[in-house]
Amino acid sequence: MDFTISPKMATIIEMINEFVDRELIPLEPEFLTRPTSELLPVIREKQAMVKKMELWAPNQPREYGGLGLGLLEHALVSEALGRTPLGHYVFGCQAPDAGNIEILYLFGTEEQKEKYLRPLVAGEIRSCFSMTEVELAGSNPVMMATTAVKDGDDYVINGQKWYTTAADGAEFAIVMAQTNPEADKYHRASMIIVPCDTPGFNLVRNIPVMGHGGDGYFSHAEILYQNCRVPQRNLLGREGEGFAIAQERLGPGRIHHCMRWIGICNRAFDLLCTRARDRRIDPDGTTLADKQIIQAWIAECAAEIQAARLMVIHAAWRIEKEGAKAARQEISLIKFKVANIMQMVIDRALQVHGGLGMTDDTILAYLYRHERAARIYDGADEVHKVAVARQILRRYGKANR
Numbered sequence: 001m002d003f004t005i006s007p008k009m010a011t012i013i014e015m016i017n018e019f020v021d022r023e024l025i026p027l028e029p030e031f032l033t034r035p036t037s038e039l040l041p042v043i044r045e046k047q048a049m050v051k052k053m054e055l056w057a058p059n060q061p062r063e064y065g066g067l068g069l070g071l072l073e074h075a076l077v078s079e080a081l082g083r084t085p086l087g088h089y090v091f092g093c094q095a096p097d098a099g100n101i102e103i104l105y106l107f108g109t110e111e112q113k114e115k116y117l118r119p120l121v122a123g124e125i126r127s128c129f130s131m132t133e134v135e136l137a138g139s140n141p142v143m144m145a146t147t148a149v150k151d152g153d154d155y156v157i158n159g160q161k162w163y164t165t166a167a168d169g170a171e172f173a174i175v176m177a178q179t180n181p182e183a184d185k186y187h188r189a190s191m192i193i194v195p196c197d198t199p200g201f202n203l204v205r206n207i208p209v210m211g212h213g214g215d216g217y218f219s220h221a222e223i224l225y226q227n228c229r230v231p232q233r234n235l236l237g238r239e240g241e242g243f244a245i246a247q248e249r250l251g252p253g254r255i256h257h258c259m260r261w262i263g264i265c266n267r268a269f270d271l272l273c274t275r276a277r278d279r280r281i282d283p284d285g286t287t288l289a290d291k292q293i294i295q296a297w298i299a300e301c302a303a304e305i306q307a308a309r310l311m312v313i314h315a316a317w318r319i320e321k322e323g324a325k326a327a328r329q330e331i332s333l334i335k336f337k338v339a340n341i342m343q344m345v346i347d348r349a350l351q352v353h354g355g356l357g358m359t360d361d362t363i364l365a366y367l368y369r370h371e372r373a374a375r376i377y378d379g380a381d382e383v384h385k386v387a388v389a390r391q392i393l394r395r396y397g398k399a400n401r
């Protein structure tokens with residue numbers, strides 16, 4: 001593996017870091033205390049600045065107006081942007097839009113690309129991804145109750161989904177629904193584009209997460225699909241290919257998430273060290289940083305962050321060289337390992353801040369609340385651990401049950 005960063009990437013990362021420090025981190029106090037809808041005009045202003053700097057949509061295809069960076073290159077971008085919750089959204093590379101863009105690019109028809117992909121990459125509209133159901137275990141999504149039944153030229157969709165991130169204000173959802181109930185369990189579901197103003201697309205509520213409902217992009221919705229009718233030409237790919245398409249989307253998506261989490265680790269670590277340096281704990285000027293227990297935390301966090309970062313870069317490198325299938329084990333390893341390291345680093349940073357850490361006067365409480373979910377979405381820790389262990393045990397001749 002080559003660890004050199006090209007001069008082009010070094011410049012891009014420097015520009016992004018400067019922008020995050022100068023334009024985005026100062027917005028955080030407002031972000032933490034006001035609804036997203038009130039902050040939207042200023043977010044739009046910052047997005048326009050990013051477009052002017054020609055850094056918009058770094059990971060998206062050039063032909064649609066993105067920068068066209070490769071996976072490893074975008075991993076570095078994601079790390080820099082991850083230092084603030086506003087980063088990815090302001091640069092036009094936020095989940096779930098980034099994944100939906102990939103799906104539309106790879107599997108969309110020309111009509112779907114013009115109608116949905118082009119404005120999505122341009123940041124003129126947002127989208128959401130509606131797969132997880134309230135009543136069935138999302139960890140095994142082949143168990144799916146939502147149906148899309150053919151009627152004339154349409155599909156009629158019925159079902160109850162939740163945790164549809166960023167549905168509030170989205171233009172369309174990519175919905176996973178059963179179209180072929182008779183097929184084997186991996187070929188029953190399809191992905192279908194559903195405009196959010198379709199009658200029968202009912203956004204029930206933004207689910208309060210750790211006490212905060214959120215709104216706009218920063219929210220997770222429960223949605224009832226009630227006789228929701230869309231044309232059959234809204235199907236993505238072929239019928240029954242929903243899981244195959246989802247697999248395609250998940251490998252690179254996990255690299256983006258994990259490097260965003262490394263960015264979060266860097267930010268929390270920076271706050272930890274600054275507070276330890278400055279917080280006096282006796283009249284003689286001793287600070288927290290003089291205490292060995294805090295020094296040990298600092299060294300442990302530094303080691304864990306560096307190890308996690310190298311693991312993610314290695315996984316991205318392997319995906320680029322050999323494809324997501326060959327890198328399956330590396331992808332599962334980073335998914336649970338980095339999520340847990342991030343949780344540990346945020347927790348220690350919060351602890352060092354004492355009572356201040358529990359308030360919304362720093363970004364730490366927000367990170368503590370919202371990033372806990374990293375151990376659940378895109379495959380819970382346990383699911384990835386089981387997957388890794390099975391792959392390893394197969395090499396020891398242990399057949400799966």
Ligand SMILES: Cc1cc2nc3c(=O)[nH]c(=O)nc-3n(C[C@H](O)[C@H](O)[C@H](O)COP(=O)(O)OP(=O)(O)OC[C@H]3O[C@@H](n4cnc5c(N)ncnc54)[C@H](O)[C@@H]3O)c2cc1C
Nearest residue numbers: 129130131132137138139163164165373376377378380382
């Ligand atoms: C903040 C957030 C955002 C999300 N965004 C989206 C989105 O945009 N679109 C969308 O469709 N979904 C989204 N989700 C849903 C997410 O994908 C699911 O929560 C996840 O797949 C887990 O499914 P579940 O909640 O039904 O938990 P379950 O499947 O019921 O699992 C519960 C727990 O059981 C354990 N477990 C599960 N399977 C196994 C196993 N095989 N072996 C051992 N232990 C196991 C794990 O500890 C797991 O956490 C989001 C979730 C969160 C929290």
